[in-house]
Every structure is written in C-alpha cells, then in structure tokens.
Amino acid sequence: MQESLLLLLYLLMKRRASPQWELAGRWDEMQRTVWLQQYYMQRQKRLMALLIARRCRSNCYFHLRAWPSIRNTDWWEQVVLKDFQPHDWLEKFWMSKETFFYVCNQLRPKLAHHSIHFHPVLPPEKRVAVALWHLTTNVEYQIINPLFGVGPFTVQKCVQEVSYMVVLLLKPVYLRLPGEKELENMVRIFRARWGFPHCIGSLDSLHIPINTPLHLSVDYCNSQGWHSILTQAVVDGLGQFWDVCAGFPGSMENSAMLESSSLWVLARGGYLFPNPPKHFMGRAQKYVLLGDASYPLQDWILKPYQEDGRLTQQQLQFNCCLKRAHSVIENAFLCLKARWPFLLKCNDCSLDLLPTVILACCTLHNICEAHDNPFNDEWLEVIEPAEIPKPCHPVPTSMDDSSAEQVRGLMCQYFESCGKEG
Template sequence: MNEFEPCDWLEKFRMSKDTFFFICNKLKPKLARQDTHFRPALPLEKRVAVALWRLATNVEYRTISVLFGVGRSTVCKCVRDVCHAIVSLLKPLYLQEPSEHEFEDMARLFNNRWGFPHCVGAVDSLHLSIIAPSQYTVDYWNSKCWHSVVLQGVVNGLGQFWDVCAGMPGSTEDVTILQNSTLWGTASEGGLSPEPPKQFMGRPLKYFLLGDAAYPLQSWLLKSYPESRDLTPRQLKFNYRLNRARSVIENAFLRLKARWQCLHKRNDCSLDLVPTMILACCILHNVCEVHNDTFNEEWLEAVSQADFPQPCDIVPESTDHPEAEEVRSLLCDYFQQQQE
C-alpha cells in the first residue's frame, strides 16, 4: 500500500488515499485491537483494506487471503467487523433522516438540478443476487427466476442516499417493502415536511418523493400517469418531467453497483451479513460522493452486463390517497405555466 499510486487506490478500494485513512480514523473506536502475548494484532488499516477489497471486487475469500497473507477466517471476520463498524459509526454522519432545515435545502437543490419543485428525493428498489439460503428458499426467488434480496433506497438530488431499507426477500413486492419500512410511517405522519407546509402555487403543500409504477400514489409520493392514448398534453408533460427527475436514483444505483461490485455479482456471504453489507456500501457511496472522490466511468461497463435482469414493476391494487391526485394536478398546472 505504501507504493500505491492514486489510480491504485481508486482501483483497489474505490476511493482516494485520503478518504481511506479518514475512514480508518473514524472506525478506530470499534476496530482498534491490542497486541497479545501470543500474537500481534492485525493493523486497523489492513483490516479495513481487506474489507474494502472484498466490497469493491467481490473476489473470493481465499483469493484475498493469499493477497494479504492472512487466513480465510480472518478475511471473513474483517469483512464482518468492518461492515458493522461502518454502519455503527459512519451511518449517523452520512446516512441520516434529514432535519427540517435540511429538507428545505434538499427541495431547493432538487428543483435547481432537476426542475421538479417541492421534491426532496426519489425512491426505488434494487434486487441484489445472493446464494440460495438453505431455508425459505422460495421466498428469495424473484419474478426473474434468481435468488435475491431487495434494497429500497431514497436519494437526494445529488444521488446520495438518505434512507435505506435492505434485506427483504426477493419475492416481496415493492409496495409491501415500502409499507413495512420506517419511511412509510414517517412520511404518512408528515415527517417529510415542516409545519406549517411551505406555500406552492398559492396553497400549502407538503414535500414529496418521486416513485415508479410499483408504488401507490400518495400525497407525499408521486408517480407518472399510466401510459394511455387518452393522456392530455399537461399529463404527458408531467410524466416527462417526473421520469427525468427520477433518473437520479437510477444513476445512483448504477454508481453504487459499479463502485461496490459485491452488489453487482452474486454475493456468497452468509445471509445474516448481507443487509449490513448493503447498508455499509450505501454509506461508503455517500462518503465517496461527499468527499468528491473520482468515479471511474469504466466501472460502469461491468454493471452494463445484465447478468441478473431486474424484475418488472408490479402495479399495486389501487391504494391511492384521496389528496394525491390534487397534488399531481397542481404540478401539471405548474409545468404548463412554465411552458407558456
């Protein structure tokens, strides 16, 4: 590692040297070990390096064992300990529900960057391949006929995650995951907006998220009008603007998988570790984005190969909120006025 060039740090650990040692310093309270009379402790930096190498490449434990000159059981323990430490110590800093003031900044950013007002994020789900568990195998068998767990994520206008729910079995529908996540309870109780709500088009309006067809239409969760020849120009314009803005989470998922290949290839870790590993990767994604670490566009070539095609959206039965259509219509008016 002392001989690494900047490109080596990016290729091996998906981050700069400065960010690597910043993370090591933050993880010290959980990972620092003392030497014993029987053996010296594995240096903290080496433990972090082992774990990040695994997350970045998804190569087998035995390969990393040879590279770093440690036993396979040590590699396994490093990955587990570092992932748990990242979630414990870095999540409060890099992946927390925003404050009221932060929501205001996020709405301003989303509007400036994507031209969609009053929005504080986009929500979507991503299926991640796993080895079939010994029990409840059918629960993890998704509609594309491969075993997976699901990541539900919410990102801001910069593609940084601020809410993550990971680990639900692959057969679970998106709407079910959403309704069983803390996000549903928070948003349904008005937790995404200040009190009183900010004014928009002459009326108080709570902030909202953008979703796809798999989600129910809510006053705080908007989606496109269903494709139809009967759509009006106003509705078509709304659909175009919403789908363009929603691309922020599609790009975030691509960058997440490209940077951390353990999420793109089949993950052979024990199922109890997988949700923590997914969450750790989302946190590390935010760390790298906040620290402006270089993203190598060549990494995207690996994830462009659809080894595990994503299941199609299943449109839920009508559970639309009565006020939701009013909000969507208000946005139609807004975009129509802009065009005029």
C-alpha cells in the same frame, strides 16, 4: 473340494456375464463420468475466479513482480503503504488515500477494541483494506488471503467487523434523515438540477442477486425467476442516499416493502416534512418523493400517469418530467454497484450479514461523494443491466390515495406554466 471351488468359480463368472452385473458396471461408469464432469467444472470455475482476480489486481501483481524479494504477507506494508501513488489508491481501493485513512481514523477506536479476534493482531488500516478489497473485487475469501497474508476466516471477519463499524459509527453522520434546513436545500437542488419542484428525493428499490437459500428459496425468488435480496432507498438531487432499508426477500413487492419500512411510518406520522407544510402553487403542500409505477400514489409520493393512450398533453409532460427526475436514483444505483461490485452477486455473505454490508456500501458511497472522490466511468463496464432484468410489480389503482390526484394536478399546472413562460 476341488469340484466345489470350480463350481463357485463358474457361478461367479456366470454372474459377471449376467445383465445385472453389466448394468451395475454401467452405473459405476456413469457415476465416474459425472464425478469427472463435476471435477472439471469446479476446476474451470476456480480458474475463471483466479483470472478475474488477476484482472482486478493486475497492477498490484505488477508491483509484487517488481519486488521479487517481498513476500505476499508484506505486500500491504512494503508496497501499498510505501509506494502506492494517488491513482493506485483510486484504482485498487476505489477511493482516495485521504478518504481511506479518514475512514480508518473514524473506525480506529472500535476496531482496536475488537482486535482480540485476530491472531496476530491486524492494524485497523489493514483490516479496512481487506474489507474494501473484497467489496471492490467481489472475489472469494480464499483468493484475497494470500495477497494480504491472512487466512480466509480472517478475511471474513474483516468484512464483517468493518461493515458493522461503518454502520455504527459513520452511517449516523453520512446516511440519515435530513433536518428542516437540509430539506429546503434538497428542494432547491432538485428544482435546479432536475427541474422538479417541491421534491426532496427519488424513491426506488434494488434487487441484489444471491445464491439460492437452502430453506427460504421461494421467499427470495423474485418475479423474474432469480433469487435476490431487496433494498429500498431514497436519494437526494445529488444522488446521495439519505434513507436505506435493506434485507427484504426478493419476492416482496415494492408497495409492501414501503409499508413495512420506517420511511412509511415517519411520512404517515408527519415526521418527515416541515410542520406546517410549505406552500406550493398557492396551497400548503407536503414535500414529495418520486417513485415509479410500482409504488402507490400518495400526497407525498408521486408516480407517472398510467399511459393508456388517453393522457392529455399536460399529463404526458408531467410523466416526462417525473421520469427525468426519477433517473437520479437509477444513476445512483449504477454508481453504487460499479463502485462496490460485491453487490452484483453476493456469494460469500450470509443472509444475516448482507443487510449490514449493503448499508455499509451505501454509507461508503456517500463518504466518497462527500469527499469529492472521482468516479471512473470504466467501473461501469462490470455492469450489464440487460443481463438480469429488474422485477417490477405495478400497483393496482385501488391502493392509490384519491386526494393525491390533486397534487399531481398541481404539478401539471406548474409544468404547463413553466412551458408558457419559456
């Protein structure tokens, strides 16, 4: 018996000394190293998120330190509602106090009706505040919930329900197709501010970065190699949105997205313009939208001439005027992302909810502009346009409407005549 035990012990020691045993030990050590690296990377990511949240809310934490007896759950009631000054509302919620409570009052009936989702019930004002805080800071739900004294799930529900209610109740008022009188006013504004005649809007697309989807990664990977959800928008001469279509996968081209949108259907059916068309340069002509090279040339969409070194002076002048006027939507997109940094990277939002949140952000942008809320240029510091290049797909000339070339010719004549008069 003793000899058997000694033999078994000898075999175990020999196995431990074998190359296979040594390889298994190395494999365990590698797994442990990988686990530690992942742990420290997650820890570093968490710390960075906390630092970002602290930077976004530095003044609010100052208020909390100033009232050490106040619990975080009471911060909204005892600090924000009682002690916030006008500049605090603009700095923390990026809209004035008057605009904030205007939004709350408009949403109150529906939010009160949906109060069954919250235990205990949260007032509509607090739910709107939680949702706006997420849109203006773009930090994780787990970072927001201690500040308002609610759980991460409640933060998620606030963002979801407030976004739905903004789209349901406020979008029909602040983001809608214009009537005939409003179209005439848009034409006057575009001519006065941007020097472009017979124009009612600037058309472009916005790629919003998202996390890699589990099952649709190819569809949402754009031409620059990063994943995004695509939004098509039209703004007036003041930079306010009047048509937004959100939720397209990032791999889709602008021309395909346009043909899939309600804007295309309305324009092709003649429902977007006055009937009969207004006169321009001696002929009846539809109002026009301004696009870039990624859109097809139509009698209601103008884009620049392709710069191949053979353009005439008239055509070069037309390109210059169009690009200048088209910049109004580029500026609008910058302001939109600066006002709602949630759109810089959508981490905590599902693909199903994201189009609704985008529409809500565009609607809130219009509300802030309509209520003359000041825009702080420092908000633009969070945007680094050179970091993520915008995808662009030039449209083949075969997709252009040949009759639309006459419209560009009329515009060239108009700008030439204006130059001679000047």
